[in-house]
Structure formats: C-alpha cells, structure tokens
Amino acid sequence: MPDPLVRKLQxxxxxxxxxxxxxxxxxxxxxxVAARTDIVxxxxxxxxxxxxxxxxxxRYKQLADGRRQIxxxxxxxxxxxxxxxxxxxxxxxxxxxxxxILAHVxxxxxxxxxxxxxxLNEAFHRxxxxxxxxxxxxxxxxGCRTGIERLAHLxxxxxxxxxxxxxxxxxxxxxxxxxxxxxxxxxxxSVHINRxxxxxxxxxxxxxxxxxxTLHDPDGLARLAYFDPAYLHFTVDEADLGALVxx
Amino acid sequence: MPDPLVRKLQxxxxxxxxxxxxxxxxxxxxxxVAARTDIVxxxxxxxxxxxxxxxxxxRYKQLADGRRQIxxxxxxxxxxxxxxxxxxxxxxxxxxxxxxILAHVxxxxxxxxxxxxxxLNEAFHRxxxxxxxxxxxxxxxxGCRTGIERLAHLxxxxxxxxxxxxxxxxxxxxxxxxxxxxxxxxxxxSVHINRxxxxxxxxxxxxxxxxxxTLHDPDGLARLAYFDPAYLHFTVDEADLGALVxx
DNA sequence: CGTCGTTTTGATGAGCCTCAAGGTGTGTGG
DNA sequence: CCACACACCTTGAGGCTCATCAAAACGACG
Numbered sequence: 230m231p232d233p234l235v236r237k238l239q240x241x242x243x244x245x246x247x248x249x250x251x252x253x254x255x256x257x258x259x260x261x262v263a264a265r266t267d268i269v270x271x272x273x274x275x276x277x278x279x280x281x282x283x284x285x286x287x288r289y290k291q292l293a294d295g296r297r298q299i300x301x302x303x304x305x306x307x308x309x310x311x312x313x314x315x316x317x318x319x320x321x322x323x324x325x326x327x328x329x330i331l332a333h334v335x336x337x338x339x340x341x342x343x344x345x346x347x348x349l350n351e352a353f354h355r356x357x358x359x360x361x362x363x364x365x366x367x368x369x370x371x372g373c374r375t376g377i378e379r380l381a382h383l384x385x386x387x388x389x390x391x392x393x394x395x396x397x398x399x400x401x402x403x404x405x406x407x408x409x410x411x412x413x414x415x416x417x418x419s420v421h422i423n424r425x426x427x428x429x430x431x432x433x434x435x436x437x438x439x440x441x442x443t444l445h446d447p448d449g450l451a452r453l454a455y456f457d458p459a460y461l462h463f464t465v466d467e468a469d470l471g472a473l474v475x476x
Numbered sequence: 477m478p479d480p481l482v483r484k485l486q487x488x489x490x491x492x493x494x495x496x497x498x499x500x501x502x503x504x505x506x507x508x509v510a511a512r513t514d515i516v517x518x519x520x521x522x523x524x525x526x527x528x529x530x531x532x533x534x535r536y537k538q539l540a541d542g543r544r545q546i547x548x549x550x551x552x553x554x555x556x557x558x559x560x561x562x563x564x565x566x567x568x569x570x571x572x573x574x575x576x577i578l579a580h581v582x583x584x585x586x587x588x589x590x591x592x593x594x595x596l597n598e599a600f601h602r603x604x605x606x607x608x609x610x611x612x613x614x615x616x617x618x619g620c621r622t623g624i625e626r627l628a629h630l631x632x633x634x635x636x637x638x639x640x641x642x643x644x645x646x647x648x649x650x651x652x653x654x655x656x657x658x659x660x661x662x663x664x665x666s667v668h669i670n671r672x673x674x675x676x677x678x679x680x681x682x683x684x685x686x687x688x689x690t691l692h693d694p695d696g697l698a699r700l701a702y703f704d705p706a707y708l709h710f711t712v713d714e715a716d717l718g719a720l721v722x723x
Numbered sequence: 724c725g726t727c728g729t730t731t732t733g734a735t736g737a738g739c740c741t742c743a744a745g746g747t748g749t750g751t752g753g
Numbered sequence: 754c755c756a757c758a759c760a761c762c763t764t765g766a767g768g769c770t771c772a773t774c775a776a777a778a779c780g781a782c783g
Contacts (some may be wrong), residue, residue, distance in 0.1 A: 321612060
C-alpha cells in the first residue's frame with residue numbers, strides 16, 4: 230500500500246527522505262474497521278493522530294430526533310483527530326462509510342515527529358487549516374448552492390482530494406458511498422439526490438455506477454458548481470480540475 | 477472597557493493574574509473599523525492574532541454570481557486569524573457588521589505569550605478547537621434544521637456566547653445585525669427570515685426590536701432548536717441557556 | 724421634511740420533502 | 754444452483770417550505 234498520508238502531506242510542502250522515514254515509523258500497527266461502524270475512541274491522548282489509509286469515513290452529528298448530518302468526509306491519507314476535547318464529551322462521531330484501514334500515531338510519537346521535523350510540523354499544521362477551510366466551504370454549499378450545484382461541488386472536491394493522493398486514474402475515481410450517505414452530507418433526501426444525479430448524468434457531466442465516479446467534463450462540472458480549488462490549499466498549484474484529470 | 481478577551485479565555489480554563497497582565501500588554505493599540513467594511517489584512521504574520529473587542533464581524537464567502545454566505549460570526553472577545561494561509565490568497569473575507577473595535581497581537585508577542593504561559597497557550601488552543609466545533613454545528617444547522625429551528629439555534633448560540641463575555645443582562649442582549657445579514661448566515665432570504673421571526677415572536681419565545689434580543693423562554697427556544705451548548709466547549713458547565721439567563 | 728436603508732406584506736411558483744411502491748443487484752442458505 | 758432476503762436505487766403523486774418579484778410601511782438621520 231503506497232502511503233497516502235505521505236502523498237497528502239507533500240502537497241503542503243516538501244518532505245525530506247528522513248521525514249518520510251520517520252513518518253512511516255511513527256504510524257503504528259494498522260487496524261481494520263468494518264463499514265457502517267463508529268470508530269470509537271478509547272480514552273485518547275489529545276496529541277495523538279489517527280489516519281485513514283484506505284476506505285472512506287465521515288464525521289457526523291445527529292439531532293435528538295434522529296436527523297443525521299455528515300459534516301465532513303475523511304478520505305485515504307486524511308489524518309483526523311478523534312478527540313475534540315480533553316475533558317469534554319465527544320460532540321460528534323466518526324464513522325466508517327466503507328471498510329476502513331486506520332493507523333494511529335501516539336501522542337508522544339507525534340510530539341517527537343514535529344519536534345524533529347519542521348517540515349512535518351508545518352505540513353500537519355497546514356492540514357488542520359485546510360480542514361477548517363473545507364468545513365467553511367461545506368457551509369457555503371449548504372447555505373447557498375442549489376441541489377445540483379452541491380452535488381457537482383462535492384464530486385469536484387472529492388475528485389481533487391483523491392487526485393492528490395494518487396487515487397484517480399484518468400477521469401475516474403472510486404466513489405463507494407450510498408445515495409443515502411450523499412443525502413446526509415448534502416442536506417437533502419436520498420430521493421432527491423437520486424433525481425439530481427440523473428440530471429447530472431443527462432447533462433453528460435458524470436457517470437456514477439458500481440461505486441465508480443467518472444467526470445466526463447471536469448471544467449463544465451466545476452463551472453456548474455462554482456468550484457474553485459483554492460480552498461483546498463494545496464501549495465502545488467493545480468489550477469483546475471481539468472489539469473488533475475489530464476495529468 | 478472590561479476586556480472580553482480575558483473573560484472569554486477564562487471560560488476555557490483558569491488564568492493567573494500574571495496571565496491577564498501579559499495578555500493586556502500584548503494587545504496593541506486599538507483600531508476602529510466602520511460597519512459594512514471589509515477588515516483587510518496587510519501582509520500578515522501567520523502567528524499574529526486579531527481580536528474583536530467591541531461590535532460584531534463575520535467571515536463570509538461569495539460565489540462568482542454574487543450569492544453571499546456568512547460562514548461565521550465574530551463576537552466581542554473572539555480572536556480571529558486573518559490569515560488563512562501564508563503563501564495563499566485569502567479564500568474568504570472578514571467584514572465588520574457593525575462598527576468594530578479591534579486589537580492586534582503581533583506574531584512575536586503571541587509567541588512570547590504562549591511560551592511564558594501554559595494557561596494562555598491552552599486557552600488559545602481550545603479557542604481554535606471550539607471554533608471548529610461551531611463551524612461543524614453551523615453545517616448541521618444548514619444541513620438539517622428547518623428555518624425556524626435555524627433561527628432559534630442561532631439566537632441560542634449568540635446568547636450563550638455573549639453571556640460568557642458578560643454581554644447579556646437578564647434575558648436580553650444586543651443583536652445589532654439586519655435581517656439581511658441573518659438571511660446570509662442562515663442560507664435563506666430576508667423575506668423568509670422576516671416571516672420566521674414573526675412566528676418566533678408569535679410563539680412568545682423572543683422579541684427582537686431595536687437591535688435588542690430578548691429570550692422569553694430560553695428552555696423552550698433551546699428545545700425547539702435542538703440546542704445543546706456542549707459544542708461551545710466552555711469548561712465551566714452552564715448546563716443550559718436557562719441557567720445563563722437566570723444568573 | 725425628504726431620503727435611504729430596513730422591515731413588512733402579498734401573490735405566485737419552484738425546489739425539495741414525504742409517502743409509497745416497484746425494480747435491481749448481491750450475498751446467503753437450503 | 755436456485756430461491757430468498759436485504760440493501761440500495763428508482764419512479765410517481767401530492768404537498769409544504771421557501772424563493773422570487775414587487776410594493777408599501779416604517780424609522781433613523783441629515
């Protein structure tokens with residue numbers, strides 16, 4: 230398994246061979262988690278970091294009456310802090326959307342890592358900032374994009390994020406979540422997601438079949454979605470989705 | 477002007493007298509900004525921190541066709557990083573919603589501060605995490621709360637955040653933004669906000685007149701909004717809005 | 724006293740939800 | 754190997770929430 234974490238962090242700035250080595254060492258044993266199960270966290274060191282190496286996960290919150298909102302997607306290569314706060318109860322949950330392979334960097338190891346390598350320190354810091362930025366963009370999507378724009382925007386974002394860790398091929402990537410999950414992420418019902426998907430297909434912009442997403446017209450999709458990848462904050466400038474697909 | 481920043485940070489953990497003193501020193505000269513003007517940032521040290529001491533501001537993003545989404549509110553006592561990223565262009569803007577008084581802590585001063593005081597370091601860290609949590613909650617609001625729930629939730633959140641910095645009196649606080657701003661924050665039109673406001677008033681839950689918000693039934697409002705203040709992550713446990721009002 | 728930003732009201736229609744049922748695919752057990 | 758179950762996707766009909774457009778009332782301020 231080529232390490233998606235390294236690929237990810239590299240997009241925020243250069244890493245030395247030593248950095249890569251240290252990072253590989255710090256990643257402890259891998260753990261398998263089944264789809265549709267919460268990734269629970271035993272009493273957790275706030276400095277520790279978990280990483281999804283394979284599969285998709287999400288953060289979600291649930292209202293008392295059962296309504297669920299997926300507030301972010303966690304893709305291969307994404308580190309995530311499982312602990313929102315030291316003394317507080319968890320205010321949201323993390324859940325595997327597909328079978329997931331996790332690695333865990335202990336708090337002490339993490340501290341060593343960032344102390345030894347300014348590059349890694351910087352990269353992790355940027356990761357945090359980029360996540361905040363993505364969260365803001367989701368707020369924008371839910372606040373002022375229409376149904377079809379939201380869906381198109383999510384496809385653009387996911388494709389771009391997967392491209393960065395080398396998980397796209399031509400204009401295709403894996404897209405293994407259900408329409409129900411999409412609905413919970415985009416603030417709509419699965420029925421309506423289904424209809425909107427058909428519109429996108431009819432417009433010749435994408436196909437989504439058998440957990441595979443293909444972008445037939447990345448630029449058109451980005452235009453429809455008002456997608457501007459700047460908010461992803463990768464330093465290497467991949468100006469547009471088209472470039473990602475062409476590469 | 478009693479310092480709302482100190483009051484805010486104290487809610488994340490205890491501060492010593494020395495902490496308070498250092499912090500007061502670090503806050504440089506104050507700056508006035510007129511309402512409805514962007515708070516622009518000259519080439520900015522990424523470690524620097526700005527603080528709103530008085531007035532309300534917001535972060536917003538705008539789509540190419542003009543649609544605006546307010547992604548967060550910045551209230552008195554809220555520190556905010558003006559720099560999303562060092563080398564990147566700004567991916568969102570910060571704007572004064574009312575006349576605002578700002579203070580600025582230079583990067584070097586900030587570094588001294590956190591190096592000298594573990595308390596302050598911890599408090600600022602928690603502030604960052606709390607902000608991320610608030611952003612997630614906004615995602616939930618936009619994704620799965622109805623119009624009236626959204627509005628009620630925002631009122632609860634704002635009241636709780638203002639209570640923490642001592643800016644509420646009985647069950648009343650200042651609420652100086654227009655229905656248009658509310659609309660841009662909650663992903664609706666001002667027309668519909670207006671009608672929803674009337675519903676809240678008719679239900680006897682609030683009054684909002686002359687920039688003053690009064691909660692007549694905080695518990696009822698919280699119930700309607702599915703408001704659970706845990707996501708604000710103040711360490712002192714003010715279990716519910718009611719307690720805030722009664723105090 | 725007039726101007727301008729803000730709030731309020733009305734009428735109409737689009738977007739999305741709800742409920743309900745039928746279709747498709749995949750894995751499982753007999 | 755077939756039959757069944759179950760999860761997921763798809764389709765239809767009807768209704769509610771909210772947007773849009775337009776205009777009137779209100780209020781603060783010069």
